[in-house]
């Protein structure tokens with residue numbers, strides 16, 4: 361997968377050189393290219409923003425700079441374009457899986473009050489353009505949201521995660537974990553400061569362990585995410601039972 365990221369703070373993406381993503385890059389699974397948006401701002405101050413039409417506080421990112429930058433980065437190619445913004449569609453594990461199947465993603469990091477809307481309109485006629493929100497809060501810019509999405513997508517790529525199975529069992533993963541969060545996890549020692557690991561997990565009885573995990577996942581979902589639990593139809597609950 362090729363990833364292009366356009367930002368006025370390319371240094372935000374140094375973390376992509378480490379850990380899982382770093383290894384995927386070394387392996388060639390991921391080809392990440394970070395670009396300084398200001399390289400396409402030609403005035404002496406390399407200005408990328410201006411005051412908003414209609415008035416109001418803050419600044420808006422200029423369409424000309426974005427147009428030149430995107431044209432230069434994509435040529436006549438057609439990546440899927442993702443623009444992080446609080447007003448976007450929710451980023452979910454399902455969308456992460458969808459993006460993980462894309463051969464080429466272009467992330468446009470907005471700052472200030474956002475990017476002139478005509479940029480998304482201009483490229484929307486030629487590319488799949490999605491404005492995406494990672495949550496209902498406002499950040500200073502899209503960079504951190506891109507780091508979140510790149511990690512969520514990158515870990516789903518073949519060979520990136522040590523154990524491919526663990527992605528299948530992720531919280532929210534479509535299929536048996538849809539609308540469910542994962543339950544508690546444990547490792548050695550069997551007793552720590554008087555706290556014992558639930559006996560079923562030491563029983564070696566895989567059916568009982570799977571059922572216990574499903575029940576704990578349900579319990580935690582009801583406690584922490586009642587709105588998801590409400591979405592669990594009896595069929596899903598039953599499937600868990602049948603699956604076990």
Ligand SMILES: O=C(OCc1ccccc1)c1cn[nH]c1
Nearest residue numbers: 445446474493494495499501502
């Ligand atoms: O703040 C965010 O993106 C940066 C941004 C982009 C455009 C205008 C203001 C801020 C964001 C919050 N959830 N998901 C994304």
